[in-house]
Each structure stands twice: as C-alpha cells, then as structure tokens.
Amino acid sequence: MTAALLDACLALCLPLLAWLVLRTESLSQSVVLFVAMGLLSALAWARLDAPDISLVEAAVGTGLTGALLMHTLSWTDERPPDVAARARHRPWAVVAMAALTGMLGWAVLSLPSDDPGLTREVDAHLAESGVEHPVTAVLLNYRGYDTLLEIAVLLVAVLGARAVNPRSERTTPEPSRDPLTGELFRMMTPALLLVAGYLVWVGEHGPGGAFQAGAILAGGGVVALLTTRLGTPRMSSWRVRWALLTGPLLFIGAAVAPLFSGRALLEYREAQAGTVIFVVELALTVSIAMVLWMFFPGMRPARAERSGKEPS
C-alpha cells in the first residue's frame, strides 16, 4: 500500500517536474527543477530495483550535470526566452511530442509483460564470469565490448568538450582567503575517496563499479576546481593524457589478450576473470573520473563577466 502510494507519487511528480522544467521562464529555476527531477528519477530507478542506474543517475545525471548547468548559468546573462517565437513552434512541437510519446508507449506496451529476458542465462553463467553481481558481469564480461565502445565515446566526448572550451587557467585567488570552501574541500575529500574506493570494490558483488566511482571522484574534482586554486586539467599535460588513456588501453589489452591463445575477443580465462575485471574497473575509474572532470570548464571567459546585480 505504502509502496504503491510512493510509486504513484513518483509517477505523478516526474512528468509534472519535466513539464515545469520546460515551461518555467527563468533559466536558474529550470536548472533547479531539473536537478530535482534528476533526484526523483534516481528514486524511481531505485524503486524499479535498478540500484546501479539509480546511483549513476544521482551522481552523473543530477550531481555533475547540475553543477555543470549551474556553472554555465553563472557565465550567461540570463534572459527570459522569446515567448512569441515559442508559441509559433508550439503546435508542431506538440504534434512531434505526441508522436514520439505514442511510439515509445507502443514500444513499451508491445513488450512481453512478464518476460525475464536474459536473466536466466546471466544467472546460469554468473559463476564463470568472475564476479558475483549480474550487472557487473554483463557490463564487463558478457557485453564487455559495449562498455569498451562506451569508453571510446567518452574519450571522443572529452576531446569535443575541450575543443569547445580549451581554457584551463587557474582561478585567481580571492582577495580574502575563503575559510568556508577550503574547509568544505578538506572535510569532504577523505569521504569522497573512501566512497569511490568502496564503490569500485563493491562492484564485484553488489551495485557499484567504475562509472559510479568515477562520477563520485569527478564530483570531488569539481569541488576542488571551485574551492581551491587548482585549475582545470590541461589536455597538453602528459599526466592528464595518461590518466585519460589508462582505462581504455588496459581494457583493450585485456580484450585482445585472449586472441593470442586462440580464444575470442574479451573471453577471459575463468580463473583470472575476477582479477582482470577488477583491474580494468580500477583503471576505468581513473579515466572516467578524468573525463567527467574535464567536462567541467574552468574559469568563466572574461567577456561573459557579469556586470551589476542579478535581475530579480
């Protein structure tokens, strides 16, 4: 009963928040609403028994994206969107949205309702995968090439992000040394490192893994960017390049190695699978943290310097 109430509340609130995000006139409000929507959808994933996705949604979809949007907002001069132009496009937007919603709804409804999918196969071979958590087994063993390609996509994405915003100046120290933010960084860093390490380790037998841990580390990195004198990592630095490439290179190595002994790509030996997966995850954590961290632009460009007060 209580669970049904909670689910109904989530199902009502999520579309409402989505609508408010699109509808609100002020950019800062829509960012805040977007973050709230992300948190609720993390809750929705948790209710759907998908704690792995819930963690990623909370860390990447809400935490990092929210910080990125907020930071970008401080670069822009907020102007209310052109309502007239919006209204002109509205009928077509409504038609397109209705079509898309209809297609998605049809796709969902046409799925067999009580089909376990590949759950049985995954469970049957879990003992051979080297890990005990089915999600990790799927991501890094059964469908390892998906994850491998995903990492490649992330690398390309970070190149794009850096090309758009190559600035990496160190923030100028504030005239009065700020006790608050420095203290926040000092207090949170040990906890962040602990949580990230725990998430990599726990991925072997529970919800967690490289993406979640990397996102947490990147979150700590963003706090460091905002509160300390540390500048955004430079692509020109060899250390940064190695940090970006460690995960993918090690993963490719682990994927290709079985080919030399006559097995298929990514077909780890059963006895070593657990170790290989753990080492690859550890390296991926570093790379993913670096990628996500480098999405965050450093200083605000001088021309977008905000003058005067916030229009209220």
Place this chain on the structure above:
Amino acid sequence: MSLWDGVCAVFMVAGAFFCLAGTVGVLRFPDVYCRLHALTKVDNLGLGLVVVGLALQSGSWATALELLLVWLFVLISSAFTCQLIARAALRRGAAPWTGRREP
C-alpha cells in the same frame, strides 16, 4: 505493534512534522535568509528524527551506522551550502527582512 515500534513511530512522525514545518517555512518566510534557516535547520532536525526512528527499527548496528552517516553528511553539506548561499545573496544585495511590512 510493540512499544518499540511505537517509539520508532513517534520519532518518525516527529521528523515528518519538522520536515513539513521546514517546507512551510521555505514557502512562507519573507526573505532568503529566513528561508535558508528553515531549509537547513528545521529539515536537518526532521531528517535526524527520521534517521533515529529508522535506525531503531533497522535491527542491525551496520544499518543504523549507515543511516547516521547519511545524516552526518547531510548536516555537513547543508551547513556549508547555507553559509555559501547566504553569502552569495548578501553579495548580490538581497536585503534582509527587517520586520516592517512592504509599502
């Protein structure tokens, strides 16, 4: 329902009440500083009471400790965000409410 459950329920209902009071405060208070007060103090008390209720109900030390850690982290982050937001508001010139009705 044992006495123990009753005690947990009292804690959680009290927590829910404080959360509700904090939310009403955020919606009704006159300026950003008062709202921050409602958001970061009353809600933390509410969360703490809910956490205590849940920890008593959880039946294992590990879970209880995890719940208390959640509260601790929320306390730390809300203490910092409260100060940061208040300072940002002050720098942007948001005038504190003085108790007089606006003309």
